[in-house]
Amino acid sequence: MSSAALPRPILSALCASLVGIGLARFAYTPLIPSLIDAGWLTPGGAAQLGAANLAGYLAGALCARRLAAPAGPVPPLRGMMLLAAISFLACAVPLSPLWLLAWRFAAGLAGGAIMVLAAPAVLPGIEPAHRGRAGGLIFAGVGLGIAASGTLVPLLLQAGLEATWAGLGVLALALTALGWGGWPWASPAAPEAASAGSRPPALALAGLSAEYALNAVGLVPHMVFLVDFVVRGLGRGLTAGAVDWVLFGLGAVAGPVLLGRLADRVGFRAALRLAFLVQAAAVGLPAVADGTVALAASSLVVGAFVPGIVPLVLGRVQALVADPAARDAAWRRATVGFAVGQAAAAYGFSALFAGGSGHALLFGIGAAALVLAFALDIGLDRPSRWGHPASDFRMRIRPCPSSPR
Secondary structure: OOOOOOOHHHHHHHHHHHHHHHHOOHHHHHHHHHHHHOOOOOHHHHHHHHHHHHHHHHHHHHHHHHHHOOOOOHHHHHHHHHHHHHHHHHHOOOOOHHHHHHHHHHHHHHHHHHHHHHHHHHHHHOOHHHHHHHHHHHHHHHHHHHHHHHHHHHHHHOOOHHHHHHHHHHHHHHHHHHHOOOOOOOOOOOOOOOOOOOOOOHHHHHHHHHHHHHHHHHHHHHHHHHHHHHHHHOOOHHHHHHHHHHHHHHHHHHHHHHHHHHHHHHOHHHHHHHHHHHHHHHHHHHHHOOOHHHHHHHHHHHHHHHHHHHHHHHHHHHHHOOOHHHHHHHHHHHHHHHHHHHHHHHHHHHHHHHOOOOHHHHHHHHHHHHHHHHHHHHHOOOHHHHOOOOOOOOOOOOOOOOOOO
16 A cells, blocks of 8 residues: 555545544534523533434444445445535534434444445555554544544534534535545455355354453543533533543544554554553543543543444454455454444443433443453463464564464
């Protein structure tokens, strides 16, 4: 993969992750305090809208394969980007809380389908040694969307909530147009082929999906409640909340690329285990320390892993499964696991929040889920159960020998 220019398919996939997840999911978080203050929603209602988006994400992940069956992934990818843009424009007309909830669900639906379809549509054409970096570039779009929402939303809010929703919709439409023509209509053949008689390691993949779901639980407190914690929980105002959200977004921009490069060097398994531990510390930090520096560090680090965890898990799937069709199915199941984890956590946390539980409890539960993910990965490290070496699976920048490590 050339470092001089971003290939068109990677650019299209980056735009898709930016629109479908970076904006369609994360632009809502800095809007929550204003939606509550303006009377559009109650605190509980605002949390329910966040949960509806995550439920839509689950639905999108579940139906992505069926959407792509008739003509391949390109038409549904384009359609889902358009749907995400339209959802912003629809929310500019606040007919009722139910109307907003339906369109937030639609935005989540678009994001879930994009997450399943975008990277597999372009990564088979990338050399295996560079897929960590390529995946990082694709999911850096999530961070760009977070950073854009953290800077644009406070500016747009000066013109009112309606203008804010409409402005985000126009931006999403522009990005959809930018990525429209770069998709590969036929996925290139995978460079590696499945060995005769090989089978996907079912236990390892099931464990990976469970770990990914627990990782989703750990990320929900920051994804949904971070800005509200700073603005209303700590009483520091919208500007302070926006600063932490921008730091969250800056981490999310750099995180996927840095973590992808790390995984290309040390292996996806080692990188994933390190990710679980670092995330647990960063997610749990606000539960014990709410100073400015502590919150800034937590926002930056967790932001890096929100999109950064995706190429790590995708790389583990690619390392565990050689057959392209089985690999796509395994990635879809992992994405569904993540969606289930975040949707369940969002509704559960929303119920706790509406019932009067403090933010600290939410961050504590999130940290515990990440520790459990790490423990599960260690506990399932029984190579004899699924027939793979216990050593790390690597995708090095330099070609590596074929002998086991």
